[in-house]
Amino acid sequence: MKLAEAMSLVNTCRHRTGDPFTVFLACGFTVQHAETFLIAHLSQRMVDRKVSLTSGLYGDLAGSLERFKHNQSDAAAIIIEWEDIDPRLGFRNGDAWVARHIEDILTTAFRQLERLRAGIARVAESVPVAVMLPTLPLPPFFTAPLAWCDRAVLSLQSLVCSFAETVAVLPGIRIVNPYRLACRSHLDHRFDLRSELRWGFPYAIEHTSSACELLAELIHPAIPKKGIITDLDETLWRGILGEDGIEGISWDLDHGSHQHCLYQKMLMSLADAGILIGVATKNDPRLVEQAFKRTDLIISPETLFPVESHWGPKSESVDRILNTWNIGAESVVFIDDSEMEIAEVKAAFPQITGLVFPGAPGSGLQNLLETLRDLCGKALVSDEDRLRLASIRQSRHLSAEISQDRIESFLAQSQAEITLTYNRPDQRAFDLINKTNQFNLNGRRIDESVWRARNKDPHVFLLSVSYRDKFGPLGTIAVVSGTRDKHIPLVDIWVMSCRAFSRRIEYQTLRALFDFLDAETLSLDLAPTVRNGPIREFFDSCGAAHDATYTRMLRDTFHANCPQLFAKVLVE
Amino acid sequence: MNTIKEKLERCFALVLPLIPRSELPGASKSSIAEWDSLVMVNLLSLIEEEFGIQVPDGDLENFISFELILDYLKADSHDT
Numbered sequence: 164m165k166l167a168e169a170m171s172l173v174n175t176c177r178h179r180t181g182d183p184f185t186v187f188l189a190c191g192f193t194v195q196h197a198e199t200f201l202i203a204h205l206s207q208r209m210v211d212r213k214v215s216l217t218s219g220l221y222g223d224l225a226g227s228l229e230r231f232k233h234n235q236s237d238a239a240a241i242i243i244e245w246e247d248i249d250p251r252l253g254f255r256n257g258d259a260w261v262a263r264h265i266e267d268i269l270t271t272a273f274r275q276l277e278r279l280r281a282g283i284a285r286v287a288e289s290v291p292v293a294v295m296l297p298t299l300p301l302p303p304f305f306t307a308p309l310a311w312c313d314r315a316v317l318s319l320q321s322l323v324c325s326f327a328e329t330v331a332v333l334p335g336i337r338i339v340n341p342y343r344l345a346c347r348s349h350l351d352h353r354f355d356l357r358s359e360l361r362w363g364f365p366y367a368i369e370h371t372s373s374a375c376e377l378l379a380e381l382i383h384p385a386i387p388k389k390g391i392i393t394d395l396d397e398t399l400w401r402g403i404l405g406e407d408g409i410e411g412i413s414w415d416l417d418h419g420s421h422q423h424c425l426y427q428k429m430l431m432s433l434a435d436a437g438i439l440i441g442v443a444t445k446n447d448p449r450l451v452e453q454a455f456k457r458t459d460l461i462i463s464p465e466t467l468f469p470v471e472s473h474w475g476p477k478s479e480s481v482d483r484i485l486n487t488w489n490i491g492a493e494s495v496v497f498i499d500d501s502e503m504e505i506a507e508v509k510a511a512f513p514q515i516t517g518l519v520f521p522g523a524p525g526s527g528l529q530n531l532l533e534t535l536r537d538l539c540g541k542a543l544v545s546d547e548d549r550l551r552l553a554s555i556r557q558s559r560h561l562s563a564e565i566s567q568d569r570i571e572s573f574l575a576q577s578q579a580e581i582t583l584t585y586n587r588p589d590q591r592a593f594d595l596i597n598k599t600n601q602f603n604l605n606g607r608r609i610d611e612s613v614w615r616a617r618n619k620d621p622h623v624f625l626l627s628v629s630y631r632d633k634f635g636p637l638g639t640i641a642v643v644s645g646t647r648d649k650h651i652p653l654v655d656i657w658v659m660s661c662r663a664f665s666r667r668i669e670y671q672t673l674r675a676l677f678d679f680l681d682a683e684t685l686s687l688d689l690a691p692t693v694r695n696g697p698i699r700e701f702f703d704s705c706g707a708a709h710d711a712t713y714t715r716m717l718r719d720t721f722h723a724n725c726p727q728l729f730a731k732v733l734v735e
Numbered sequence: 736m737n738t739i740k741e742k743l744e745r746c747f748a749l750v751l752p753l754i755p756r757s758e759l760p761g762a763s764k765s766s767i768a769e770w771d772s773l774v775m776v777n778l779l780s781l782i783e784e785e786f787g788i789q790v791p792d793g794d795l796e797n798f799i800s801f802e803l804i805l806d807y808l809k810a811d812s813h814d815t
Contacts, residue, residue: 166784170749170777177752195776361792362776368784 164372166196169203176202181211184610186382187235187286188216190242191224195364196371201240204372204379221363225275228282233289237612240378241283242295244365245302248272248279248323252301254359260304265315272319276326287335291611293381295339295374296327299354299365335611337381337542339374348373386598388516388538389490390439391430392481394499395446395454398520399427399462404446409454414461422524427461429532434466437548438539439488439555441469443480443497443508448472468556477504478511485512488555489661491600491694496538498531545591547638547660554662557634571727574667579632579730581668583675585625587735588618592627592642599658602641602669602701606692609656622648626679628672630663630730637663641672645688652680653713655688657698669701671728677718689714739786739808746781747801750774763800782808 188194188201198216205214217235219227224247231239246253249271251264258264286292305313331338353370366374396403401420402412414423434440440462444451451472455464469487471480477499485492492512498520499505505517518534521527541548597608609617617623628641640663645654654676659669676685689702689709706720737745740760747759751769754762764770779798783789788811790798797807 166777166780167745167749170781174749174752195773196780199777357789364776368780 164200164203164376166199166368169196169199169372172203172206173199176206176214179206179211179213181213184209184212184214184238185236186214186216187218187231187239187290188242189219189224189227189231189239189286191222191244191247192359192365193221193363194218195362196368197242197364197366197375200372200375201378204376205383208379208383208385225278225282228279228286231282231286236290237610238290238382239286239292240295240375240382241286241292242374242378243279243297244299245297245319246365248275248297248319252304252319254302254356254365255363260302262306265305269315269318269322272322276322280326280330283330283336284333287333289612289615291335291337291382293337293339293378294327294330295344295378296323296341298341298344298348298370298374300350335615339377339381344373344377347376385538386494387541388438388496389494389598390441390484390488391433391496391498391535391539392441392443392484393430394477394501394504394520395442395444395451397500397522398498399423399430399442400454404450404454409450409457412454415459422521422528424461425528425532426520429535431462431466433535433539434462434552435549436539436541436544437551439490439552440467441471441484441488442467443471443477443484443499445474445477446472466552468552476507478508481508481512481515489558489601489664496535543590545594545638547591547640550636550638551662553635554637558662558664570665574729577632577634577666577729579630579666580733581671581730582629582631582733582735583672583679584627584629584735585679587627588614588625589627589639591639592625595639595642595658595660596644596656599660600692600694601661601696602657602659602664602698603692603695604654604657604698605688605690606695607656607690617644620646622646624652624680626672626676628659628668630666630668632666632730641668643672643676647680651684651686651715652682653686653688657687659698661697664697666730667726667728668730669698670705670725671730671732673705673716673721674725674728675732675734677721683718685716686713687716739812740805742785743782743801743805743808746778746785749781750777760801763802765799786811 186201186205188198190197198218202214202216219230224243228241249268250256251258251268283292283294301316303309305315307313327338330336348370352367354365355367359365393399400412400414400423401418404412413420414427415421430440451470469484471483481497485495491514493514496516496518497505497508498518500520500522502519505519509515509517516538518531521531593614600606624645624647626643627639629639630637641659642656643654644656645652687702687707689699691699702714702716704724705716706724707714707716744756744759747762748756751762751767751774753769754767775798779790782804786808794807797803
């Protein structure tokens with residue numbers, strides 16, 4: 164991004180009327196263009212928010228962290244450079260570059276990094292923190308020629324690595340991947356000595372943009388994709404199944420088709436992290452079934468569900484797969500070796516992400532694998548992620564088996580157990596709030612800082628609901644939250660995973676909520692969205708009344724409309 | 736094709752967004768209260784980016800008004 168574009172975005176962002184989002188930018192140099200680019204990149208990622216920035220004092224990074232006030236921002240970006248670890252490692256310092264200082268610098272660096280670690284941990288208690296480790300080259304201070312890795316330089320790098328390792332395990336902290344930065348900002352083009360001496364700002368413009376772009380990605384990460392729909396011929400494997408036969412397709416070094424092996428490995432890795440993998444192929448289904456019996460496949464065929472194999476348009480396959488998964492096209496990546504097939508699918512589902520499988524190994528393949536990790540990556544893989552595919556298979560089986568007139572007997576025999584957990588916030592609850600669309604009270608997403616503030620507020624309640632039956636567990640599938648400081652409690656968050664539909668979990672949740680809050684009436688901050696029809700239908704079926712401000716649910720009305728409930732309820 | 740004056744006006748409009756466009760050609764450090772050191776840094780960086788030049792420290796004395804900067808850029812353009 165050019166500076167002119169960044170400044171234009173900053174000027175536009177000032178006029179936004181959405182909720183404010185304030186970032187605390189802590190660095191030892193003058194913030195200058197870092198402020199401009201950080202706001203610009205964040206404003207691109209948060210298109211409806213009014214992004215602004217506060218900063219610490221010049222030349223005192225550790226002090227800025229120690230003075231951080233817990234209610235001053237929604238997130239923090241911390242940029243550490245060598246000068247913050249010891250001023251003698253900077254270019255504006257007047258001390259001589261003499262070898263006798265080196266041992267002392269190492270001692271000082273150790274202590275200063277400890278101080279920074281404590282300061283970062285303090286900031287992370289209230290807001291999510293993105294940390295950038297030193298990105299600039301060290302000054303030519305050390306005695307060895309530059310082609311040699313000086314022992315003291317290795318010691319300094321080792322200290323920074325150890326520091327990063329201890330910081331990365333603290334909750335709410337994300338460290339910028341230096342290798343990712345290196346892809347976007349060449350080491351030789353990062354430092355601007357003229358700007359450093361003139362203004363006290365050491366970064367070249369291009370480097371500032373790249374660094375701030377990554378910080379913005381960590382502060383406001385994209386919602387990971389939930390599923391991948393892949394082609395088979397010339398994509399999952401080399402060859403055309405119908406022409407080359409089951410033994411003629413390949414994915415190994417011997418046949419020069421190892422790129423398909425790498426692709427299978429990536430899909431398997433993503434499936435292991437809970438990403439759904441479906442297949443849309445123009446093929447004879449019997450041949451596909453036989454090909455999946457090959458024992459040397461890297462990806463397990465059980466991982467691929469559903470498999471749409473026929474000669475019709477791929478958009479029809481995608482439609483059926485999305486229905487089975489019960490997710491929107493915006494959460495899915497479609498991969499095919501044919502640009503025409505991708506165009507046909509995108510014409511039907513403009514929000515789907517289409518990626519071409521490259522014809523030959525090389526940078527195109529590496530880009531594809533890295534893009535998939537970027538689009539689907541998550542720092543933590545939860546138990547619910549691992550259960551997702553099994554529960555979708557189960558749901559399809561159930562919907563095929565159960566007709567409406569048999570639902571009562573089915574639910575009565577399902578040996579369902581619902582576990583209610585009160586006021587125990589965790590990452591799964593936060594993720595569920597921020598990715599659920601259909602059974603979502605109002606579609607609002609919340610920032611980590613808001614989430615943390617709610618969790619500390621004694622007036623806010625949080626109910627997490629998990630479910631299991633004789634077919635297996637679904638894990639935590641619903642979250643309800645609100646405030647109970649008023650005469651009538653107000654529920655402003657209620658989400659439930661679509662995997663949990665048709666089990667009457669929402670009725671049992673509402674019944675438990677009346678009991679837990681000891682309330683005769685609940686106010687619900689229900690607002691229609693494009694996709695939250697299921698929750699609105701639920702409240703209509705319960706007899707909820709809508710007024711100008713809130714939806715009201717009376718306990719008596721609910722009980723009068725509530726169907727028979729069969730699940731055993733446990734409270735933790 | 737944008738003239739030097741139009742390109743300079745765009746730079747000024749980005750760093751001084753609250754000043755009406757018509758007043759920019761008369762803008763100077765003494766007449767614009769918002770023209771502080773941060774504006775100066777941004778303006779210089781934008782001009783360097785927009786015109787593909789590097790302004791030496793010794794020439795910064797010219798960067799105190801729209802008119803003087805315009806003259807400087809015109810002279811630089813003739814030089815090259």
